[in-house]
Amino acid sequence: MKKLINKIDDVVPEQLDGMAKAYPDIIKVHFNPDFVYRADAPVKGKVALISGGGSGHEPMHGGLVGMGMLHAACPGAVFTSPTPDQMHEAARMVNAGAGVLFLVKNYTGDVMNFEMAAELAAAEGIDVQNILIDDDVAVKDSLYTAGRRGVGTTVLAEKIVGAASEAGYSLKQMADLARKVNVNGRSMGMAITSCTVPAAGKPTFDLPDDEMEIGIGIHGEPGQKRMKMKTADEITEMMALSIIEDPPYSRTVREWDKDKAEWVDVELTDPPFKAGDQVIAFVNSMGGTPVSELFTVYRKLADICDKKGLKIVRNLIGPYITSLEMQGMSITLLKVDDEMLKFWDAPVKTPGLRWGV
């Protein structure tokens, strides 16, 4: 293993410390428990948006904290979910009295740790809601598995819902918007190399030189299938069609009902894409793939969307939800309406995403 690290145990804290020193006008970092938060938090009168998850996906989530996006982010160890005390303390720090929305990627550990944090915050009288992001079409089944994983749509949801907070949305309005973004977003990822978690010291999986893993998760979880390497156009077409032609996906998710002070089951179904839809197209590097190759992918993706009658109204291209140094990419298509598009275009100032300011 060759990495720019010092001691294994110091990897995450030192990276957080470096971020704090690099962007003192945007973020601050709290240690023990660890979380990144807006330098100007709590933001008066605004609902706080908090996300988090294992480290190793930077800039998500810590690099997406700032005006117009997240109020706080809770980093776990590399590829390991954070613990409830982190989210609980972060919620206390950034809550301005208007409530806190947790945006949670659908992984068993993340879901349970955020649920316990929500209970702790609610017990203290903080208005809290949690919304899951589960957009990975590589997972087909919700009945016999932990359900779709949360991937690329998370980044888009953080931008859109964060902007809604700036605009003065209530907690309920923000939760409704986050749910809407989630059911309208679909993603798929692929890898051409593995990645190495520092504490493990060796690659997460073996992938022969001439093969690729289609439908991979952001922690190197196995995908749909392993196959011989193909051209960028062939790979892009395979993935884009999996996303665009994905049938409606139904699942039951658990959300915190703050009035009843208990967990309630919510049924959700993704509407299918159809000709005439407006979409945001997000082509993401897994960390090791250069941005230049993402444009080769985007070129083909734009062509396929055009043929399918999907109108790409905005795009995001680059490394935003990464898996350490893994080579590979993911594609996310988010069907947008005027409300979502307005918040996408709104100003944002974070270490990892910045426009309009």
Place this chain on the structure above:
Amino acid sequence: MSISRDDLVNWVKNSVEILHENSEYLTELDAAIGDGDHGINMDRGFKAVLAKLPDFEDKDIGTILKTVGMTLLSTVGGAGGPLYGTFYMRAGMAVAGKMELSLEDWTAALDEAVKGVVMRGKAELGDKTMVDALKPAVDALYKCIDEKKPLEESLQISADAAKKGMVDTIPLVARKGRASYLGERSAGHQDPGATSSYLLLKTAADTWHNG
């Protein structure tokens, strides 16, 4: 015969040792069908419990169990943190204020603990999770109470039921957690969570053997 506070503290201390000894074993089981960190995470969490134990080992049994749960919650991480955190916290709530436990008390504590795990993890019997070891252990305890068996024997029967439940996870296809993404490929492997649950109950039976 009953379980004293000292007995309970000894169970916690022995659990630290057992989980440390089995850390690599649990991690290997997890590597086969999960993300390969269960042993490392449990070892880290229980070491943190051991470090904090002097601060609370003179409290009542309910408080001791709750504090163990809170400590695991903030140190284990992954799915194991909330599940084992809930396990000990719920157990502690069921025996709040007590300085010793009868068989009925221990059964009630374990029952509440398992109900908490089921609520948190949304897992049912047969999903290839820690519930598969824990639920049979609770059922066995209730049967022992009905049959008026002594405490020591009941604990051993309960641990044996957990062991059987653990071994029975081998052919199962996982329906919860990261292993569920493997589908049929998860069959043929013993569940690491069921294994750590069995180890904890076995340690209880061993520790309280002469209690």
